[in-house]
Amino acid sequence: MAESVHFGSREVPLAEKQGLVDDVFRSVASRYDLMNDLMSFGLHRAWKSALATAVDPPKRAPFALLEIAGGTGDVAFRLIAAGGEQTRATVCDINAEMLEVGRARAAAAGLGDIVTFTEANAEALPFADRSFDAVTIAFGIRNVPRIEQALAEAHRVLKIGGKFVCLEFSAVDVPGLAGLYDFYSFNVIPALGRVVVGDAHSYRYLVESIRRFPKAAEFAAMMRGVGFARVTHQLMTGGIVALHSGWRL
Numbered sequence: 001m002a003e004s005v006h007f008g009s010r011e012v013p014l015a016e017k018q019g020l021v022d023d024v025f026r027s028v029a030s031r032y033d034l035m036n037d038l039m040s041f042g043l044h045r046a047w048k049s050a051l052a053t054a055v056d057p058p059k060r061a062p063f064a065l066l067e068i069a070g071g072t073g074d075v076a077f078r079l080i081a082a083g084g085e086q087t088r089a090t091v092c093d094i095n096a097e098m099l100e101v102g103r104a105r106a107a108a109a110g111l112g113d114i115v116t117f118t119e120a121n122a123e124a125l126p127f128a129d130r131s132f133d134a135v136t137i138a139f140g141i142r143n144v145p146r147i148e149q150a151l152a153e154a155h156r157v158l159k160i161g162g163k164f165v166c167l168e169f170s171a172v173d174v175p176g177l178a179g180l181y182d183f184y185s186f187n188v189i190p191a192l193g194r195v196v197v198g199d200a201h202s203y204r205y206l207v208e209s210i211r212r213f214p215k216a217a218e219f220a221a222m223m224r225g226v227g228f229a230r231v232t233h234q235l236m237t238g239g240i241v242a243l244h245s246g247w248r249l
C-alpha cells in the first residue's frame, strides 16, 4: 500500500501532499505577510527576531545564509538586517508565487543583489555540500512531506561548524491557554482567511498541520538522527512556537 502522510487532519498518499501544500501557498501568496501580522497579532516578528538572535550573523565577516521554504523572504530580510555588509542570503522555496512576492519585496528594499531567490524543493536542494554558514527554516518544515529528508539536506549543505535553526509551531504547554488557543485557531483564523484572502480552507489546513507536527522533543530527536550535534530547543509564547538549533560538526 502507498505510504501516507498528514495533510492537516487528513491522511493523504505521500506523493499527493506536496501538490496540496502548493495549492495552499499559491492561494495565499499575495496576502501572506499581512495575514501573518493579523493572525499572530504581530507576534511572528518577535519569533523571527529570536531566530535571528540564534543565528547571530557576524557584523564584519562574509556570511552565507540559506533560508529554506523562505517564501516571501521575510526571515531572510531580518537576517540581512541583523548581519554585516558581507551577509548574503539565498531564499529557496518550492512555490513560484511566494518567491515572486519575495523578489518584488527585495527589489523595493534595494536588496536585489543581496538576496537571491531560487525555486527548489527542501527535499532535494540544488546546492553543493558544505556551501552555507547557516541554514534556517521558519514555519516551513511541517509542510514538507519527508521531514527527515529535508533535515538531511539542510545538514548536507551546511559548512562544518555551521548552524541550523528551525522555527515552527509547536504544542501549547500552558493549561489555561490551550483551550483559548484551540478556539482561536479553529474558528477565528479560518474566518480571517475567508475575509482577507477569500480562502478559509487554506487557513484551516495551516491550523490543522500545526496540530499534527511532532512535539519539540521528538523533532529534536529527528535532527539528531540526521547528524546534527548539540541540538537544543526552546519553547516560546507558552509553547505556541519552538525554536530548535543544531550544529554540523
Ligand SMILES: C[S@@+](CC[C@H](N)C(=O)[O-])C[C@H]1O[C@@H](n2cnc3c(N)ncnc32)[C@H](O)[C@@H]1O
Binding pocket: 018, 021, 022, 025, 068, 069, 070, 071, 072, 073, 074, 075, 092, 093, 094, 095, 098, 120, 121, 122, 123, 137, 138, 139, 140, 143, 144, 145
Ligand atoms: C508558512 S510559509 C513560511 C515562509 C517564511 N519562511 C516565513 O516564515 O515567512 C511555508 C513555505 O514553505 C514552502 N514549502 C512547502 N513545501 C516546501 C518544500 N517541499 N520545499 C520548499 N519549500 C516548501 C511553501 O511554499 C511556503 O512558502
